[in-house]
Amino acid sequence: MKLNKKAIILVVFLSTLQVCSQEILTKKEALKITLKNNFGIKIANNNIEVASNNKSIYNTGFLPTVSASSGANYRKGDQTNKREGEVAATNEAITKSYNASISLNYTIFDGLGRKYNYQQLKETYNLTELQAKETIENTYLQLFTVYFQIARFSNNTDNLSEALAISKRRMQRAKYQYEYGQSTRLELLNAEVDVNNDSIALINSKQLLSNAKRGLNVVLGTQKDVNYNVETNVSFNKLLVFDELRIKTLSNNTVLKQNEKNIAISEFNVKVNKSNYLPSLGLNTSYGWNKSENPAGAFFGASTSSFSGINAGLSLSWNLFDGGSTKTRVSNAKIALVNQQILLEQQKVNVENNLKNTWENYRNQLFVLKAQETNVLTAENNFKRTEERFKLGQVSSVEFRQAQINFINSKTAFNNVKFDAKLIELKLLQLSGDILNVKF
Template sequence: MMQKNYLPTLLLSFLFTCSLLSQEVLTKQEAIKLTLENNLGILIAENNVEIADNNKSVLNSGFLPSITGTAGANYQRDDSTFEFPGQFLSDGEGNPVIDEQTGEPVPRPDADLYKAEAQRYNARITADYVLFDGLGRWYDMKRLKEEYNLSSLQARETLETTILQLFSVYFEAARISENITVLEQTYQNTKNRLQRANYSFEFGQVNKLDVLNAEVDLVNDSINVMNERQLLENTLRDLNIVLNADLEKKFAVDTTITFINELQLEDFAAQGEQNNVRMLQAKSNMTINDYTLQSAKSVFLPTIGLTGFYGWNLNQNAPGPFFPGVNVNNTRNFGLGATLTWNLFDGGRGITQVKNAKILLESQDALQNQIELEVKRDIANARGDFQNRLKVFELQQQNVITATDNYRRSNERYKLGQITSVELRQAQINLLNAQTSRNLAKYNAKLAELQLLQLTGQLMNVSI
């Protein structure tokens, strides 16, 4: 009768185990690949690098000329009346025409101009080029190229941070998965103990207390398994966030862990300062500030510019009272010129900019020295932390061997009636704690190794 009460729990455990076996395993390499392809933070960092790449292009350098084209067209129609007060008709020889009836000179009549059309067209191309600007463009171009390198380093830092975030969640899912296996084994051992206690009670070999203790322990073990499964589901959702995948996507994770050779880690640590991304960024910022200073000094030198243009104009004027024919004026013009501009004194703004650029360069040098000390400290701390965690893992492995042997011996003695169920349960709990502590120590050691690899600039150069 007692076993029927636990049938739903056993069925649930069986179904969950089967579902785990049927799930596709997400390997560490596949997790890295999906993260690099889909993670939104990495996508943003790559876009920033692309922007910096565009900025360092010759199209943004100021070394190319500026060419401007203009064109225009104008249409005009006039209806006009021209009056000639005080003027008289002439006979062509300068003599006025006399009216035969009045004997007076004939006044010159008004002239009407109806639908007088005029068109004007023009086009012009102007090219301007700065031949020399005090080397400002040259150092600005070098600064933009270095800013691109800095953006690449920032993207690398984002990538490394994201990979660390990925494996902190990935290894947490792996740890919980192994803990579920341990808890299910504990549940199975307790179930066997309950069956044995029921048989012994039926034959009068033990009292009811042993059965009740086994029932309580079985319920606790069942709750532990349920809680750990729920924790795994939550952790897998966290992992899907990093992968930018469907939150409810289910998969198993690889629980295999290998550590890098100690001699190889020694080499990485020795070269860590040269490869550390923070140090590389500090050096890049130092170079950028130096180029900024050199560019600011260009204000003290003259600017030489060239300009050229080609233009075309067409004017068509309607006939008028003084020009009876259509007047057409077609003009083409071309010109070249050079300018020299020297800002002898700009009120002190240029001097101030140069002074501030020098101060910023000094500050960046001090910051670089500070970062160098911090990186040395971080590498030393990470190296010591990894070695310590690795030793803890080795000790926990030995502890599991000891706890396993202790539980096996205790189980044999319990069958012989030499110890109580309480003592057996304590040995079982000791084994459970040893196994879960070993799992925790294993993944803590691996994360510490990854942190050391990130600080030495080798995280993306080794197989995780």
Template sequence: MKKFYLLFILSIVFGHDIAAQENLLSKEEAVVTTLQNNFNIVVAKNNVEIAENNTGILNSGYLPTLTGTAGANYNRDDSTIEFPGRLDDNGNPFPDVELEKAEAQRYNTAIRADYVLFDGLGRFYNYKRLKEQYQLSELQARETIENTILQLFSVYFEIARLTENQKVLLQALEISQDRIKRAEYSFEYGQNTQLDILNAQVDVTNDSINLLNANQNLANAKRDLNVILNQDLNNTFKVDTVVRFIPRLQLDEFVKLTNNNNVAVLQSERSLAINDYDIKVSRSGYLPTIGLTGAYGWNLNQSAASAFFPGTNTNNLNFAVGANLTWNLFDGGGTTVRVKNAKISYANQELTRKQIELEVNRDILNALAIYENRLNIYQIQEQNVVTNRNNFERSEEQFKLGRITSIEFRQAQINLLNAQTNKNLAKYDAKLAELQLLQLTGQLLNIEL
């Protein structure tokens, strides 16, 4: 049994040593890799590129259109022309005329240019609308990036928490293993019973299971992070467990500028601008459209000979320019309806913007309160660890002197273990609350974590 426990502990410690040799994945490297590889971010960037293409001159409607046409026709006829009842000068029936392989060919080519000089300012405001749509796409991409970065650090700090818990559980296992040795020595010298050895072995088993579960959870969390980073799922690494909190004065400054930086508020403003341009585009239907046209063409017509006329070849070049004005004086009320609906949509978007600002301000207050609460809990848990460590050290001294039982010592050990893991949880909970607050203030991508 003693050999079994020794091999079991060595296997766990050896695995921990391998993990300690992994390369460090810093927060900065994790962010850079995510920005480059994450699928959602790549898709968001592609959508921004599409919006940018839509704002180009080629999609503005300000360029003329050129249309080229060409055609060719070939006809071949075999004809017999009869003249029933018709007599020649001698009184004989007029002979039939046969035309064989009578060929006719037609060729044509032309190029036409059309340009709209004025369309009621519709394309002007539509171009402005596309510019706003591009800015909205950038904000949507930023929102995707912020959500992904927040997800990244949620998993990153979970790995950090499990890593610190792993160290705590390993220390607990080493202490329990040392208890077995002490219990065996004391049993050999008749100072305790076999029950003390069995109790120590039970504690070693429990601590070993807890450490194995922690190792498994840590491996799972690393695979979750590899998915976000879009890299090999079996890639191994260790993370930075150092956490730095932003000074409260700086957070207060961020909170004051929330409405200027929050991505949801900025998106609502861009949507409102788009709705405003929709009204102006709809109003363009009240105004006339003025356009220019120009055409240049070539035609060749080779006609076949007939019974009475010889074949002819006609070669024609033509050039034409023109201007046109179109004014839809009454379109059945369609333009009026579109303008009214666009104004209603604008009013709805204005209400939506106010609603978003109200919700963001509420979320800011909630996030700030949650952050302060979690930070206070973390500070309390830090002090709790100090208290339980002092209690454990004194209990350990008393246990070695035989003044307390192994059960009392084990309870002091469990209290310290719980205090340490609770402190780790409180620390990363507070940091995540801070990150959520930074996202709401629009500063998540502007600060160094």
């Protein structure tokens, strides 16, 4: 008896050690890894950085331009001079000249085009942030779709393992009964077929589980070993109210917010094009130095001259008529603005309709989840009673097998509905703009 106890303790210890060897990837850890390594999120963050560079003051035209230049010339050649009818020639005359300057140019007024362009760039940056947020939201949903798929396959695999264990016990029982002449070989063959079918179902489920884990690694952006488990517990937000979701959706939905930014960008685009109707005023100033060395000629001696000083000026330009191109651009910009406004109204209708459909689907799934939970209890109770009667020889193996299948199918159906309902809940939170605030 002491030996048996020691053996039981050893088996329990080894089983615990095997379970602990598999890492548990929690939902919170999966989110952390995804936000850090996901390829799509990395690209979205880079796009935000580009938009930030574009809206900086260095890209607006508000700063002046400063340039410097310098040069030197050397000339050697024969020179002929004519003065009062006399002609004189100088051979190998050398002329040298030097120059250096620094200049500053600044546009004082350009019809407010710079101002509206800068505001347009800031709205473009805000739009890029919203696009990145949408990418993150979609990645959240993608992550948990795969994560809960792994949880689903894990539970289903456990159910199929349980079914296979039951079938093996039944086959062993049929084998003993056949050996002692208490049943026919047909009962044993039927039991063997059911064991084979359950084994095949279990192998296929394990393959689906492995594939899903590799798919999760793609979302995580890692090459992590697939030998890990996930959390299978699911809790639902019981505080969701449709009217509150609708208000949040119309105010915070990422797609609608992007359309609003597109309208703002289009409004500034109209103003940018209108700025071409106004004149532009520019300032230019420079400081320069020039020096030249001239050779001696027949009528004059060698000379050197230099000049240094400041040069400044204002320039005003006004395109009074450009053939109507500005008028055309303004008209087209106004049409583009109207189209963006129409698109916003269309998106509001689509998003609100999607919210209603998703909400109704969510409520139905919660109802089905309760019904499936009841079915599991009923099927489990029916299976246990059938199993007891089967051991007593009061039901056939066919009836026992059917009760077993009903029990496993009810548990599988419950798992499927549970995870489907949670994903629909996350979709509701995405529509309302709250998915990034989910706590796991």
